[in-house]
Every structure is written in C-alpha cells, then in structure tokens.
Amino acid sequence: MKQKEYGLFTAITMIVGIVIGSGIFFKSDDILNYTGGSVSLGILVFAFAAISIVFGxxxxxxxxxxNSKSGGIITYAEEFSKPVACAIGWFQVFLYYPTITAVVAWVAGIYTCLLFGFNMTLMNQTVIGAIYIVFLFVINILSKKFGGYLQNGSTIIKLIPLIFFAICGLTMGDPGATLTSTNVKTVGTASVLAALAPIAFSFDGWIVTSAIGAEVKNSKRNLPIAFVVGPLIVLAVYIVYFVGISTLIGPQNVIALGDAHVDVAANSLMGPMGAKIVLIFVIISVVGTVNGLILGGIRLPQSLAARNMFPFANKIKIISEQYGVSIRSAIVFFVVVMFWLVIHFITQKFALLTSGDVSEISIALSYGLYIYLYIHVILLAKSGEIKSKIKGYVIPGLAIFGACIILSSVFSNSLFFVHFSICLTIILAAMLYYTEIAVHREGDQEKKVA
Structure with a gap:
C-alpha cells in the first residue's frame, strides 16, 4: 500500500504549478480580441471559466x-467502462497531450526569436520549437531526476514575470480607466463564448492533480479543498496579470502586437537589457510547461499498454531498467507530437484558423469526456454511495453545465468539425480495439478451460 506522502499545501501548489504555464502569456491577445478589447468583460469570462473548473x-x-489506484482519469473511467477508459487514453495520447505540447513548444520558439533577434518567421519559430521538443525528450528519457528538477524550478520562475507585470501595471498605470474604457468594439454572445477557448487553455492542467489522489493525506478532506483553492489562486494571478499588461500598453495594442506584447511591455519598463531578462524568465516558464507535458506524455502509451489497451502492448509496456521508462512508449509519443507540430505549422502557414490553434479544440473536447465522469458521480449518488446531495447532484450538475459552455466555445472554430471527426475516429477505434482484445482474451480463457 502506498504511503500517503502529500499534504494539503503540496496538493494546492501542484495545481498552481501545473496550471500556471505558458497560456496566459500568449492567450491574452486572443481573449481581448474576442471581447472587443474589453478588459472588464475578459475578467468576467476568466471568472466564469474558473468557476466551471472548480465544480469540475x-x-x-x-x-x-x-479510488486508491494511480492513473488519474483513465483509472476512474476504468471503474465504469474499460472500453471508455481505453478511448480516453487514446484521446490523451493522440490528441490532447501532443497538440498542447506542439503548440507550447512553438510558443517557446516565438519568445526565443524575440530574445535573440531572429527573424520572426513561422519556420524559425517551429524549428526552434522542434529543437526544444527533441532536447526535452532526450532529457526526460535519460534522466528522470533532471526532468523533475527542471519542472520544479520552472514552477517558481514562471510566477516572476506574471507578478512583475501585474505590479507594474497596477501601480504605474490607471487600471480603473482601463476597466471602464469605452474604446471597445461591440461583440456578440458567440464571440464572448469563443473567449472561453483560450481561457480554457490557460487553465488547463488541473485534471492532472487527480493522479496523486491516492497519495494525498486525508484525501477526502484535502483534495476537495485543493481543487477549490488552487484554481482560485490561479484566477487571482491571471486577472492581476491580465489587467496589469492591458494597463501598461493598452488593450488595443495587446491585440495588435499579439504574442510580442510581452516583449514590448518589458522594453517600455526596463529597456532592451531588462526586456531580455524578462524574456528569459518567460522562456523558462514556457519550456517548463513543455517539459511537464513531455514528462507525463511519454508514460501514457506504457500506462495503456500495461492495461492491454494499446497496440503492441507486450513491447511498449517494457520499462527500461536503465532509464526507468519505456523507450518505445517515449518514441510513440515523440512521433505523435512531431506530427501535430507539422499540422500546427500548416494551419498557421495557410491561415486555416481565424484565431487560436488546434490545441484549443482538443482541450475543449476533453471536457466532453469529463462529462462522462461527472454523470457517473451523479449515478453514484443515485445508488446511495455518495450521501450528500450537494456533492452527488448539485456540484456535478454545475460541472456538466460548465463543461458544455466550454465545449460550445469552439463550435465557431473553422476546423472544429475536421478535428471533431478525427477525435471521434480515434475514440471509436480505441473502443473497438479494446472490445476485440477482450473478446480474444475470453476466447483464449475458454480454450484453456476446455
């Protein structure tokens, strides 16, 4: 039996550390674009998304x-349906983790170009992102400890530029004027809902903490507290940064500058040398996010293979004694990440997306899979296993409502139906695969009995 190693503080800081990453740096302009440059409306959408995530x-x-087992949501889904658990696992391996990894690595390439003065071409940004991916894959395969140290260090560093811009904007500018500014475009409900997609990206990662549930002391008390306090801390940090950066250079300038607004803000405050220091902190933060995704992602195929939920399971589940991870599992994930990096390059090169990126669709669709788990919590309450009506009906009901709102945010995405078709194909393929494996396994057992 695993020793209960983590207390409430660790559970909270894990949520904060995982969620606060790169998203807020390069999604602020997207949020303002959807809200017509209205900072106050952006704050409301931030708060709404945070509340949805708290209930979820x-x-x-x-x-x-x-559940005392490790494995996070795959384990929880496995309790209700193994084919569905397999589908969720395939979704994470082929869509969720790799699309986010590819996009965030590309963002690291953007800020690296800004730091060293490279030409801001999509090709340069993507190639540098690919180099980061290769480097971090090698690091996480060769040295688990170093990958862990990089993750812990980047968690602390990533807060520095956020708090810096927040303090400067709130103290040096006029946040009241920014919040009440009338220099905004009128936008419709659909546009405001679309702002939830980049915000969902910024908040993404909270679900990962569920994987340590079995190792949290007094988890029935501490996990729910951490799941409320953690997102609220993230919300507070995000809002003060969002207001601060908008106050410093103006909402319309944030929209016009896009991902370069961080560099411009830093230059205006500290000059070229100071801006480079800030960019170094931002790059470390972004690369730390890529590292965390790779650290977890390379283990996904081997985790599924250990459950016989992945092709060539007998080979992929073999963990190297030297490196402590399945090399084949890491290679599978690497190939999928590089595939999505190429797809991301194509969508950006030919402007196939009006705004945002392919990872936003994967993140939103993941909430559709979470709904499956939310419904089962209601069923547990209906069967009497969860006594509290608040915990068994009200909270999961609100979680379903919030998930539906986030899902609706990507319907306007020009590639939604293409991406959704890919997602549906992968999910159906996973369920059929596991069903066939189960049928063959039962047939083999019958032969042995005979």
Whole structure:
C-alpha cells in the first residue's frame, strides 16, 4: 500500500504549478480580441471559466478520494467502462497531450526569436520549437531526476514575470480607466463564448492533480479543498496579470502586437537589457510547461499498454531498467507530437484558423469526456454511495453545465468539425480495439478451460 506522502499545501501548489504555464502569456491577445478589447468583460469570462473548473475539479475529487489506484482519469473511467477508459487514453495520447505540447513548444520558439533577434518567421519559430521538443525528450528519457528538477524550478520562475507585470501595471498605470474604457468594439454572445477557448487553455492542467489522489493525506478532506483553492489562486494571478499588461500598453495594442506584447511591455519598463531578462524568465516558464507535458506524455502509451489497451502492448509496456521508462512508449509519443507540430505549422502557414490553434479544440473536447465522469458521480449518488446531495447532484450538475459552455466555445472554430471527426475516429477505434482484445482474451480463457 502506498504511503500517503502529500499534504494539503503540496496538493494546492501542484495545481498552481501545473496550471500556471505558458497560456496566459500568449492567450491574452486572443481573449481581448474576442471581447472587443474589453478588459472588464475578459475578467468576467476568466471568472466564469474558473468557476466551471472548480465544480469540475470538485466532482473529479469525489472519484479521486474513492479510488486508491494511480492513473488519474483513465483509472476512474476504468471503474465504469474499460472500453471508455481505453478511448480516453487514446484521446490523451493522440490528441490532447501532443497538440498542447506542439503548440507550447512553438510558443517557446516565438519568445526565443524575440530574445535573440531572429527573424520572426513561422519556420524559425517551429524549428526552434522542434529543437526544444527533441532536447526535452532526450532529457526526460535519460534522466528522470533532471526532468523533475527542471519542472520544479520552472514552477517558481514562471510566477516572476506574471507578478512583475501585474505590479507594474497596477501601480504605474490607471487600471480603473482601463476597466471602464469605452474604446471597445461591440461583440456578440458567440464571440464572448469563443473567449472561453483560450481561457480554457490557460487553465488547463488541473485534471492532472487527480493522479496523486491516492497519495494525498486525508484525501477526502484535502483534495476537495485543493481543487477549490488552487484554481482560485490561479484566477487571482491571471486577472492581476491580465489587467496589469492591458494597463501598461493598452488593450488595443495587446491585440495588435499579439504574442510580442510581452516583449514590448518589458522594453517600455526596463529597456532592451531588462526586456531580455524578462524574456528569459518567460522562456523558462514556457519550456517548463513543455517539459511537464513531455514528462507525463511519454508514460501514457506504457500506462495503456500495461492495461492491454494499446497496440503492441507486450513491447511498449517494457520499462527500461536503465532509464526507468519505456523507450518505445517515449518514441510513440515523440512521433505523435512531431506530427501535430507539422499540422500546427500548416494551419498557421495557410491561415486555416481565424484565431487560436488546434490545441484549443482538443482541450475543449476533453471536457466532453469529463462529462462522462461527472454523470457517473451523479449515478453514484443515485445508488446511495455518495450521501450528500450537494456533492452527488448539485456540484456535478454545475460541472456538466460548465463543461458544455466550454465545449460550445469552439463550435465557431473553422476546423472544429475536421478535428471533431478525427477525435471521434480515434475514440471509436480505441473502443473497438479494446472490445476485440477482450473478446480474444475470453476466447483464449475458454480454450484453456476446455
């Protein structure tokens, strides 16, 4: 039996550390674009998304507190349906983790170009992103400890530029005027809802903490608290940064500058040398996010293979004694990440997306899979296993509502139906694969009995 190693503080800081990453640096302009440059409307959408995530995390916390096994949401889904668990696993391996990894690595390339004065071409940004991916894959395969140290260090560093810009904007500018500015475009409900997609990207990662549920002390008490406090801390940091950066250079300038607004803000405050220091912090933060995704992603195929939920499971589940991870599992994930990096390059090169990127669709669709778990919490309450009506009905009901709102945010995405078709194909293929494996396994057992 695993020793309960983590206390409440660790659970909270894990959520904060995982969620606060690169998203807020390069999604602020997208959010303002959707809200017509209205900072106050952006704050409202931030708060709405955070509340949706709090209810979702509380609902998942019910499952985490009831299950002593490791593995996160795949394990929870496995309790209700192994084919569905297999589908969720394939979705994470082929869509969710790799699309986010590819996009964030590309963002690291953007800020690296800004730092060293390279030409800001999409090709340069993508090639540098690919170099980061290769380097971090090698690091995480050759040295688990070094990958862990990089992750811990980047968690602390990533807060520095956020707090710096927040303080400067709130103290040196006029945040009141920014919040009440009338220099905004009128936008419709659909545009405001679309702002939830980049915000969902910025908040993404909270679900990962459910994987340590079995190792949290007094998890029935501490996990729900962490799942509420953690997102609220992230919300506070994001809002003060969002207001601060908008106050410093103006909402319309943030929209016009796009991802370069961080560099411009830093230059205006500290000059060229100071801006480079800030960019170094931002790059470390972004690369730390890529590292965390790779650290977890290379283990996904081997985790599925250990459950016989992945092709060539007998080979992929073999963990190297020297490196402590399955090399084949890491290679599978690497190939998928590089594939999505190429797809991302194509969508950006030929302007196939009006705004945002392919990772936003994967993140939004993941909430559709979470709904499956939310419904099962309600079913547990209906069967009497969860006594509290608040925990069993009200909270998961609100979580479903919030998930539906986030899902609706990507319907206007020009590639939604293409991406959704890919997602549906992968999910159906996974369920059929596991069903066939189960049928063959039962047939083999019958032959042995005979």
């Amino acid at each position: 995390s509380l609902t998942i916390g019910e499952l985490a507190a009831r």
